[in-house]
Amino acid sequence: MSNPFELMPRQYSPFWLKAVCLISGIAIGLALATTLLMLNGVDFKGIVREFVLYSFISNRGLAQTISTATPLLLVGLASAIVLKLRFWNIGIDGQAWLGAIAASGIAIYDVGDPSFRLLIMACAAIIAGAVWVGVPVFLKMRLGVNEVISTLMLTYVAFLVAQHFLYGDWRDPSTSWPVSVTFDESSERLQRIGFGHVHTGVWIALGCASLVSYLMLAHRFGFFLSAIGLSPKGARASGLPVPIVVILTVLIGGGLCGLAGFVVVAGQEYRLTQYVIHDLTFSAILIAFLARFNPIAVVPVSFLVAGLFTAGETLKAFYQLPLSLILVVQAIILGSVISVEFFSAYRVRIKVSGLLNRQINEEQSRQTSQQ
């Protein structure tokens, strides 16, 4: 009885409370992150300059942020839909790797007519990403294999596949570095749209966001998805097509991740290297959580998270801080948002156990005084 607090699950948590919790969670996270950065020698002015002014307002920074946001938007969408289904895809990097590898393969071997080359690359990337997550979903549905392990492990396999090609057939013969040849400029690259590095991939990502939003919010598919996510048994007994929805959703998620890989190699790097895909999984899960699995909300959230990366790049350049510090910042924000969410689910009271004892004491003293 030493714990003076009493927790009580709320019968109902109103919208304003959820909103307050989300906003204060982000605020607390940002405050903690600011403290961390200041401890690492970045002054407060510098933080405001890099994180707000540069990342979101200056032309160069904004262009950088949008171009970083492009693949993040795709993987954020992927994460939002599969997490709604309670399918824990931890292998987003792996599926993006496969997308990048497939797109690069099409470019390197010049498959198909040059005027359709980009389209073929995109399709190959989608299929490769879907196949890569298809294995875990098949294993889960047939044999009950936990998807957390299988998707995570396949990420390492995907990276090794990339290394296999880069140290093998795809090594650039002119330099012997483990990178592929660069893609053909006219037919194998996503064109810039005239704003810094921003390329047409951003339209692809926004198009996917609209499509996924339609599916989730205005089509029965999204309704099935949320019902199945909440109770697979109940959904099945109600006659919903559970296996089809599960498989389709997970494959769509994998396809979006593959497409993210395509966007990175065809829009930013113009070739396959060992470093094209990194740290997408964590950001994707962060984005999905912060967006409350709502595909429309994924758009602004991935933009904001991309801003963190832009700021991270300049911190790296000007303050010699490692980029992984930005992952720590993300983790702090996610952690504090989830922690504060607790208050929208529970009511905390200071325990009244003393009350009962006090009354008993009063009662007893009254009885003794009567005697």
Add this chain to the structure above:
Amino acid sequence: MAQRNHTTALSLKNVSKSFDQQKALVNANFSVDWGELHALLGENGAGKSTLMNVVCGLYTADDGQICIDGQQLTIPDPQHAGTLGIGMVHQHFKLIESFTVAENVLLSCGDRIGISSIGDISKRAKEAAESIGFSIDVQARISALSVAERQRIEITKLMLLGADILILDEPTAVLTDQEAANVLGLLKRLASQGKAVVLITHRLNEVTEFADHVTVMRSGKTVIDGVPLEGLNRSDLATAMVGEGRDPLESALNQTSSRTAERPRLKLQEVSIKFPAKKHGQERLSFEVFPGEVLGIAGVGGNGQTELTQALIGLIDIESGSITVDQDDLSNASITKRRQHGFRLIPADRAGFALIADLQNFENLALTKVATSDFGGRWWLSRRVMRQNAKALFQSSNIRGGTVNSKTRLLSGGNAQKLLLARELDTEASVLIAHSPTRGLDIRAYSAVHDAIRRAVKNGAACLLISEDLDEVLTLSSRIGVMSREAFHGPFYPSEISRSRIGELMAGHV
């Protein structure tokens, strides 16, 4: 048995408790003497279980006093309640499904009675069970046991712990007449040995037949406080339970259903079902259900009722035989296909197999019809139409305690069941499979469910009612079958079989 100083075993005075501003108990009083069987009667949500959970240390009261054997004290947790000799069998058993009986008993009693080996605890548990007339299989896994068998394990646990104040929360809700009588007889015997026994129930029969005293609760308050049963009749109790101005027994006066067509709607031929968790199964079931009639299937729970409902709706496959509806063979059809043929399901496990607790009410009301494009079309899902439809159903079915936009989790059991009936009993319902549709519901919800079933049958549905509540089966059915562990008997017309004969068949006396 411990030294007793006082005639009153347990007394509660002015106990209040609220959950997140919802008042569950308002100055509730209760007392039970040593050596009596005391009934605690009330509708669902009246506060009976909450009050007893305060006694067994699961909840701490906000206010009020507790006396055990004349001594005023606080009960901070269930362990402390145990040392005071208080033992409770909860309505939802506290057993770990993947453990065996012996492991469960060891887990909850081992420390307190100083036993740490499976062998010893098995022996002691068997002895304890035998001393009160049960035989239990200590090596069986809980998941393979029926509800009735699980209850026996819970009672055995209390015996092992030597509890003197026994509290049973709706112990007969899941039992047949005979089993219920057995358990109540046992409780009566334990009381006569000097224990204080509290029976939480909402069944009037049990109170009038078995209890010494009765306390009635309504809306968190004590309305009848520990009155002897002499001089009280059923209608007094019923009125105290539900309040003035309503006749809770009105639904008991009704006509039985009757078939309205010559051809059977649902036909089972030689259907065999295997039970995943058990070695045996139901072999070669054959019966027909006609439009406009209720075929009631009585029987103790755990003899294949759940499996039969699941096989009928298509959740599990049948081993052999055929299921036909209006001459269409649906033996291997998908759930969706069966639903298109008018199959509707009221499962015993409403939360697991029918309603999705975290969806909003209008979503649950539309759940089974979204696939049939009643709301929008192939390319568009109209939540506006879903809400409109839900609002109409809320009105017509008198669903209370929520709006179409609130979550189904927040509805009480009775209202959730009304919601489910409103969804399942639409105009296209042709085969209704209802499994224990009133289990755990209060009198008002009980009659609302029965009225809905009668209405559906009147509109031409064929209803298969599978229930462990024999009164319910007898009230609604035009023909009655009995499912026992060994076999399926009947169906019989009511004129062909007596209540006691049904009881014998249920208990396996052929």
